[in-house]
Amino acid sequence: MAIDRRKIAVFGAAFVLRLLLICIFPSLPDLLTGRVEVSTPVSSFKRLQEGLFLYTRNVSPYDGGVFHQAPLLLPLFALLPDAKSSPLPTAIFYFLVDLLNAHALISISASGQSVQSRLHSAVRKHVRWDGVSVAALFLFNPFTIATCLARSTNVFTTSGILFAVSNAVGGNSINAMLALGFASYLSLYPALLFIPLVLLCYDRRLQGPAPPNSTSFIVQHGGLLLATVAGLLGLSCLITGNFWEFISATYGFHLLVPDLTPNVGLWWYFFIEMFDSFREFFLGVFWLHLASYVGGLTAHFRSQPLFVITSLLGIFAIFKPYPSISDASLFFALLPLYRHLFPLMRYTFFAGAAILYSSLLGPAFYHLWIYAGSGNANFFYAITLVWSLGLSVLLADVIFAAIRDEWEQENPERVGLKVRQV
Amino acid sequence: MTTKTGDQESPLASQVDPQTSVSRVPPPETPAAVQTRFRVIAAFWAVIIFLGFPIWWKTTSIYRASLPLEEMVHWADGKTCRPVFPLEIHLSTPSLPYIEAQHLLRTTQHTLDDLNEFAAHHLRLKLANDTTGDHTGQDSSEHVNYAARETPDTALTVRLLPQEGLASPRSELHAATTQLDVFYPPSQIPVSSSSNSPLSTFIAAELQQLYGEEKATIAHILSGDTARLASTSPQLAEDISRRLRRSMKYAETYHLSFSLFTPGAEPSSWDIEAAVNEYVSPLLQALSPISNFTVDTQVQLYANFAPTAPKPEYDESEAVWTLKKEGLSAFVNAAEWPLNPSIGTGPTINFILYVPDPSQSPLVVKENSASSWIVPQWGGVFLLNPPLSNDEQGSRSNPAHLSLGSLGPAFMTFSHQLLTLLGTPSTPASLPLRLQTSIRIRAATLLLSASSTMGSLARLTESLPSIPIPATVATSVSTTLSHLTATCSHLREGRFGAALASARVAETEAERSFFEKSMVGQVYFPDEHKVAVYLPLLGPIGVPLVVGLLRELKRIAAKRKAKAS
Numbered sequence: 001m002a003i004d005r006r007k008i009a010v011f012g013a014a015f016v017l018r019l020l021l022i023c024i025f026p027s028l029p030d031l032l033t034g035r036v037e038v039s040t041p042v043s044s045f046k047r048l049q050e051g052l053f054l055y056t057r058n059v060s061p062y063d064g065g066v067f068h069q070a071p072l073l074l075p076l077f078a079l080l081p082d083a084k085s086s087p088l089p090t091a092i093f094y095f096l097v098d099l100l101n102a103h104a105l106i107s108i109s110a111s112g113q114s115v116q117s118r119l120h121s122a123v124r125k126h127v128r129w130d131g132v133s134v135a136a137l138f139l140f141n142p143f144t145i146a147t148c149l150a151r152s153t154n155v156f157t158t159s160g161i162l163f164a165v166s167n168a169v170g171g172n173s174i175n176a177m178l179a180l181g182f183a184s185y186l187s188l189y190p191a192l193l194f195i196p197l198v199l200l201c202y203d204r205r206l207q208g209p210a211p212p213n214s215t216s217f218i219v220q221h222g223g224l225l226l227a228t229v230a231g232l233l234g235l236s237c238l239i240t241g242n243f244w245e246f247i248s249a250t251y252g253f254h255l256l257v258p259d260l261t262p263n264v265g266l267w268w269y270f271f272i273e274m275f276d277s278f279r280e281f282f283l284g285v286f287w288l289h290l291a292s293y294v295g296g297l298t299a300h301f302r303s304q305p306l307f308v309i310t311s312l313l314g315i316f317a318i319f320k321p322y323p324s325i326s327d328a329s330l331f332f333a334l335l336p337l338y339r340h341l342f343p344l345m346r347y348t349f350f351a352g353a354a355i356l357y358s359s360l361l362g363p364a365f366y367h368l369w370i371y372a373g374s375g376n377a378n379f380f381y382a383i384t385l386v387w388s389l390g391l392s393v394l395l396a397d398v399i400f401a402a403i404r405d406e407w408e409q410e411n412p413e414r415v416g417l418k419v420r421q422v
Numbered sequence: 423m424t425t426k427t428g429d430q431e432s433p434l435a436s437q438v439d440p441q442t443s444v445s446r447v448p449p450p451e452t453p454a455a456v457q458t459r460f461r462v463i464a465a466f467w468a469v470i471i472f473l474g475f476p477i478w479w480k481t482t483s484i485y486r487a488s489l490p491l492e493e494m495v496h497w498a499d500g501k502t503c504r505p506v507f508p509l510e511i512h513l514s515t516p517s518l519p520y521i522e523a524q525h526l527l528r529t530t531q532h533t534l535d536d537l538n539e540f541a542a543h544h545l546r547l548k549l550a551n552d553t554t555g556d557h558t559g560q561d562s563s564e565h566v567n568y569a570a571r572e573t574p575d576t577a578l579t580v581r582l583l584p585q586e587g588l589a590s591p592r593s594e595l596h597a598a599t600t601q602l603d604v605f606y607p608p609s610q611i612p613v614s615s616s617s618n619s620p621l622s623t624f625i626a627a628e629l630q631q632l633y634g635e636e637k638a639t640i641a642h643i644l645s646g647d648t649a650r651l652a653s654t655s656p657q658l659a660e661d662i663s664r665r666l667r668r669s670m671k672y673a674e675t676y677h678l679s680f681s682l683f684t685p686g687a688e689p690s691s692w693d694i695e696a697a698v699n700e701y702v703s704p705l706l707q708a709l710s711p712i713s714n715f716t717v718d719t720q721v722q723l724y725a726n727f728a729p730t731a732p733k734p735e736y737d738e739s740e741a742v743w744t745l746k747k748e749g750l751s752a753f754v755n756a757a758e759w760p761l762n763p764s765i766g767t768g769p770t771i772n773f774i775l776y777v778p779d780p781s782q783s784p785l786v787v788k789e790n791s792a793s794s795w796i797v798p799q800w801g802g803v804f805l806l807n808p809p810l811s812n813d814e815q816g817s818r819s820n821p822a823h824l825s826l827g828s829l830g831p832a833f834m835t836f837s838h839q840l841l842t843l844l845g846t847p848s849t850p851a852s853l854p855l856r857l858q859t860s861i862r863i864r865a866a867t868l869l870l871s872a873s874s875t876m877g878s879l880a881r882l883t884e885s886l887p888s889i890p891i892p893a894t895v896a897t898s899v900s901t902t903l904s905h906l907t908a909t910c911s912h913l914r915e916g917r918f919g920a921a922l923a924s925a926r927v928a929e930t931e932a933e934r935s936f937f938e939k940s941m942v943g944q945v946y947f948p949d950e951h952k953v954a955v956y957l958p959l960l961g962p963i964g965v966p967l968v969v970g971l972l973r974e975l976k977r978i979a980a981k982r983k984a985k986a987s
Contacts (some may be wrong), residue, residue, distance in 0.1 A: 270959075277482075277940075278955055284477035289963065290468060295465030299457055411449055 006132045007106065011099050014139035018095050018148060022087070029087065032150035037362060040322035041259040042068050042250075045083075052077050052098070060242060061405035062249035067154055068259075070186050071236040071246055083151070089152060097155050098148045100178065102139050104162040104322040105333055106131035108306075111169040114337035118203040119303035123408045123415060124340040130372075134336045143359075145327035154326040157187040163332065164190075164197060165309060171208060173201035177221050181228025188254045189320055192294050193309055194225060199298065202304035257281060257321045262380055264362070265323040266388055269381045290319045307402055310334040314395040318388050325359075328391060347393050354390030358383050456977070463970045470967070484888065487896035491880045493903060494695065503910035505869055507543040507640060507862055509577040510916050511629065514550040517584050523549055526622055527583075533626035542644065543637045545629055546916075552578065553759065575918050576600070577858060578632070584608040591624045595632075597784075602856045604628070618841035635849045636859040638662055638781075643866050646727070668798040672867055675714040675768035675929055678702070678840070680703020683725040683759060684777040685822065689808070692824040694719045700826065701833035705840065708857055711919055712844070712864050720760070728755040736784050744788035750795055753803060771843055772801030773836045775829075776830030780818045783807050794835045802839035804832040861922050867908050868925035872902055875932040882936075888949055889941050902928045 023027055032038050033045045051067030054060065055074040061067045061301040077083075108114075109131035113121040129137075140360060147155060160183025167176035180197055183190035198221045205212055209316055234241075240246040251370065253259070260268045274282055279409045293315050297308045313334060317327035342348070368375035408415045496502045513530075515523040531547045580602045590604040606621050639662050670676070682692055707713045726734070732749035736742075745753065750843035754761070754774065761772050769925055778785040786793050794804040808828055810818040821828075842848075846860045846889050879899065883891060905928035914922035 275955065280481035281478060283961070284481055285474075285959065288474050291473075292466055292469040295469060296462045299461035299465045304643075377632065410452065414449075 005353070007135070010132055010139060012138045013104065014102070014136075015095055015099065017140070018098075018145065021145070021149060022091055029091065029151060031147045032146055034154075035146075035150065035363070036262050036366065037264050037325050038146050038361075039138070039152055039262050040154075040324045041261055042254060042322045043152045043154040043324060043326070045153070045309075048073060048077065048151075048153060049083060060240060060245065062240070062245055064276050065099075065249075068250055068253040070232075070250060071239045072232060073153060073156070075239065091149075094148050094151050094155060095157055098144065101118070101155075101159050101162050102135040104159070104166040106135050106140055106163070107166045108169055108334075109134045109337055111166075111177060113169040113200070113204075115340055117304060117306070119339070120206055120406070122340045122405055123412075124343065126186060127340040127343065129339045130338055131251060134333075137336050138329075138333040141263065141329055141332055143325040143332065145322070147326035147329055152324065152326055153186070153323060156245045157183050157190060158326065158330050158333075159365040160184075160186060161190055161313070162333070164193070165200070165306070165334075168197055168200045168204065169306065171200075171204045172199075172203065173221060174224065176201055177224040178228050181225050181232065184225070185229050185232040188251055189290070190314055191225075191229075192291055192316075193312060194222065195294055195298050196305040196308035196312065198222070199302070200309070203281065203305060206326070255287070259322075262377070262384075263322055263324060264328075264384050265320065265388055266318070267314050267383065269377065269384075272377075287319070288318070290315070303406070304402065307338070310338065311395060311399055311402075314391065314398070318391050318395070331391070331395075338398065339400060341401035344398070344404045345397045347397045351394035354386055354393065358387035358390060362387065427806065427902070434456070462976060463967075465831070466967055466973060471726075484890040485893070486883075486891045487893050488893065489880065489883055489896060489899050490903065491883065494876040494880035494899065497873040497903070497906060498880070500873070503873075503906065505542060505644065505910065505913050506918045507866075507913060507918075509519060509543070509545045509633070510575065511545055511547050512550040512576050512579045513547050514579055514581045515778075516581070518582065520549075526619075529619060530622040530625050533622055534629060537630050538628055540637055540641050543633070543640050545577075545633065558829065571922065575858070575916060578602060578629075578855065580604060580629075582606065593624075593628050595850060595855075597852050597856070600852065600858070602628070602632070603695050612929050615722055620695050627919070627929060631858075632660070632850050634854070635662070635671055635847045639666075639847060639859075639863055640866055642666070643870065665842070665847070668796060669843065670769055670771065670799050670843050672864060672871070672929070673713065673768040674926065675716065676844075677766060678706075678715055678717045679761070679770050680717070680719045680773045680775070680836070681759075681761065681865060682721045682775045682824075684723060685726055685779045686820065687723055688820045688822045689777055689824045690721065690723060691820060692721065693826040693829060696826045697829040697833045702840075702854075708853070709844065709860075711861060711922055712857075716766070722759060725759055726755065728752060728757060731755065734778070734785055735788070737788070739920040740791070743782045743785045745785065747787060747789045750787065750798075750803075754797065770801075771840065772797075773839065774801065774803045775806055775832050776803060777806050777808060777820055777824075780810050780820055783810060783818075783820075792838070794832075796839050796842060799843075801843070804835050806832050823953055858918065862918050863910065864915065865918055865922040865925045868922070868929045869906065871933040872906055872925065875936050876902060876906075876927075879932075879936050892938060892940055895935045895938050895941065898931040898938075902931040904934065905931070958965040 022353070039045065047067050048069055050064060051061035051069065052074055054063060054067070056078055061071065063072060067365060076091075081089050109129070115125040115128060160179050164176045164179035164183060167173070167179060176197060178195060198218050200222065202212075202214060202217055205217070236246060237243045257267055257271060260272050262268055270282070270316060271279065271288075293312060297311055298305070301308045301311075313327070314331040315369070317323055317331045320327065339341060365375060365379040365383045369379050467691065493502070511526055513523070515526070518526065527547050534545050534547070578600050581604065583605050584607070585604055585605040586608065588607040590603060591604055594603045595601075596603070596604070604621075604625060606624075635658060638658055642659075642662055646964040680694060680698070682689070682694075698719070706717075709715070732746060734745055735742040737744045752774075760772075761770075776785075785805050786807075787795065787805075793807070794802065796802050805829070806823065806824070808821050810972055811821060812818055840855070844860070845863065846856050847863070848856075850856065876899065879895075882889075905924040909921045909924040909928060912918070912924060
């Protein structure tokens with residue numbers, strides 16, 4: 001039971017740390033809620049409060065044009081006591097969601113899919129961290145803590161994705177599709193993870209006793225995902241009453257990006273500057289750019305679907321329309337599963353430095369622009385570029401390391417040789 | 423930044439270290455790796471071809487609704503419609519038997535036709551149905567249901583009244599109605615045999631004179647050339663072009679702004695609401711078929727002249743302060759007086775009531791002692807010199823409040839100025855007749871202006887093939903054309919009120935279609951600039967994709983060749 005004790009210690013410490021933070025700094029959650037790096041228009045807790053206020057007074061929550069999140073969150077939060085007068089229950093609810101996410105991470109790590117799957121077996125499979133360390137890295141990641149304290153609803157999307165993956169690696173493909181359906185219902189973009197996830201389920205199933213037919217397996221699971229989303233949409237329709245209003249206020253808002261509030265992503269500045277007549281075209285380009293990686297990565301890493309999911313999550317953290325640090329924290333949560341690739345990575349220092357640099361200077365430059373008035377939008381935009389650069393370098397490096405790992409597996413006699421770009 | 427996985431292979435595949443060891447060449451790519459690379463490139467290109475190109479096509483194609491270009495150009499060239507103005511004049515002959523009245527009508531009409539030299543504008547006489555002829559003067563207040571009526575508008579009613587003891591006929595125009603009374607000696611009733619009589623000549627000449635200015639104005643508008651009409655005196659032509667210069671450009675809505683300016687603290691209030699109700703509202707009511715009006719008022723104290731404006735001079739002989747005529751243009755201190763140039767859409771007509779400082783009172787214009795003048799296409803100014811009161815110290819001051827009575831002359835002047843600024847002709851003396859004239863002139867102006875806008879839009883559409891034409895523009899154009907047709911037929915049938923109503927719709931729609939925002943935006947965006955829009959983002963994304971595709975194609979071609987040989 002040593003491992004269990006470690007797990008309890010890590011979970012307890014993470015819980016106490018969060019509790020201490022909100023007890024010592026009671027204004028911290030509200031401060032973080034207002035930060036553009038943490039709260040985006042589609043995940044902000046403040047906007048959720050607004051929607052909740054309207055909902056509890058029997059007004060359509062989308063009437064104010066402020067709330068753009070999924071309607072099923074409303075009855076859930078209506079059960080919790082008011083966050084303004086008694087913030088603790090809501091905060092503890094978020095803490096528990098974080099711990100659940102960490103639990104899912106542990107089960108992903110325990111399955112060992114990251115180092116050894118049906119078609120692939122890493123060269124350095126002994127170099128790895130155990131599940132509790134991975135969970136600890138997730139729980140004590142400042143980005144995760146900030147997201148949790150800011151009560152961003154991205155946390156639920158994260159849960160959906162992590163549970164989908166943990167169920168998939170556990171062989172429970174139906175639950176995986178249900179969880180992915182929930183995540184897609186909340187944030188739309190997780191639907192892009194369907195192909196690698198279904199491949200992951202398929203590989204797991206092939207290892208089992210009764211290997212299914214691949215086409216019917218994929219079609220069945222696609223149908224299941226669609227049915228899940230349709231069911232959730234039906235429930236939402238019951239709650240809001242007006243189907244098209246809620247579709248255009250939530251998914252329309254995701255797809256058409258009408259709110260150009262600054263965030264850590266690359267879309268807002270681009271679309272502020274874009275000529276109106278080309279706006280639709282470039283919306284299409286940006287979304288296709290985001291989606292185009294799915295096919296390429298899946299084709300290349302057919303043997304490692306979990307790695308495809310990890311790298312796609314990294315790509316989403318950079319290129320999705322309203323990214324926040326919580327997307328980066330999800331990417332960083334899955335990265336430690338690939339401890340065995342770290343020795344092959346070449347630019348970790350540069351990437352780490354860029355990420356640290358931008359996460360320290362970002363708030364400062366935002367302050368200079370918005371509050372001090374001594375900077376302009378370019379200050380903050382430059383920092384978000386550095387942030388994206390850091391993430392991209394890290395991502396490219398991991399992908400490079402994974403390719404190198406596959407190559408070494410094919411050519412065992414050349415393990416450890418230096419490579420040089422010509 | 424493009425983490426394109428296909429490219430990541432190249433450093434590995436070409437891994438070579440020639441300096442340390444020549445023996446270490448990279449192992450050949452396995453067929454599986456080649457296959458994978460092909461799949462990756464195919465995946466990216468599939469997205470581009472099956473999703474990218476449709477999106478590109480859908481979002482950047484320019485929608486051009488089809489416009490009836492030829493018809494629009496014909497309207498602009500005046501080929502479709504030749505506006506005519508047949509004025510129906512009722513002849514009411516309560517004391518004449520029917521046959522004689524008929525005869526008088528015929529001869530008068532004959533004389534009129536002989537006199538007329540401008541075919542587009544002609545007068546048609548008609549015997550009034552009710553011989554009592556007492557429905558006069560109703561038309562000006564009945565404009566609301568113009569469109570509903572099928573019969574032509576009655577322009578004028580001529581009442582023939584016998585009067586003893588007259589040597590020759592004389593006429594009398596009612597100032598407030600559309601009625602012309604003609605008194606004639608009973609001896610002058612035309613006999614059936616004669617083709618001409620002094621009475622019919624007199625009536626014809628009278629009518630001709632009554633509509634002389636209108637005819638000249640319409641001729642001026644339609645042809646842009648007053649010299650064409652021989653009967654138009656140079657004096658009249660000059661008057662007309664001066665009036666057209668001074669009057670405001672036509673607008674659907676005018677904003678009237680009445681401002682009280684005074685250099686001191688008093689007067690600080692005025693009975694403006696009562697004055698507007700008393701003097702302006704009835705006029706606006708009468709003008710409502712022509713345009714809509716809004717009224718704003720303001721009081722501005724301590725309003726000083728501009729420093730560069732000439733100061734009033736004291737005239738000893740008249741004991742008044744005077745402003746030089748040439749200095750009037752600098753009277754309005756445009757920089758400091760808050761005269762909003764535009765309240766909403768549509769132009770603002772400013773009326774300024776200026777109460778001079780007690781030390782400079784009374785203030786008049788030097789040359790003619792006038793106290794008001796018109797600023798062309800801008801508004802009017804009235805200098806009000808209220809009676810001064812003496813207080814205990816013996817200094818004089820303006821009254822604190824301007825009563826309705828003291829505002830009367832000023833607002834009479836303002837209403838007159840308003841009519842002038844709106845381009846209402848100065849003759850004849852009857853206001854309803856002038857308003858009717860105004861309606862006809864406006865209908866003609868709007869017809870021409872909407873037609874020429876259509877022509878401009880057609881030319882614009884033809885000369886700029888890259889601008890989008892939204893469906894709303896096509897709708898507006900068809901509305902304009904149908905209303906122009908309606909205007910034309912209403913004019914032909916003499917229903918001028920309905921013609922103006924249609925013409926107003928046509929003009930509004932024409933302007934809307936011509937100034938459609940989404941159309942204008944593209945004018946400044948030539949095709950060459952699209953490179954600058956596409957390249958910065960799509961270039962960097964596209965180069966690796968295209969290079970990857972070419973490499974792959976080369977490889978496939980080489981493989982085919984190897985297979986064939």
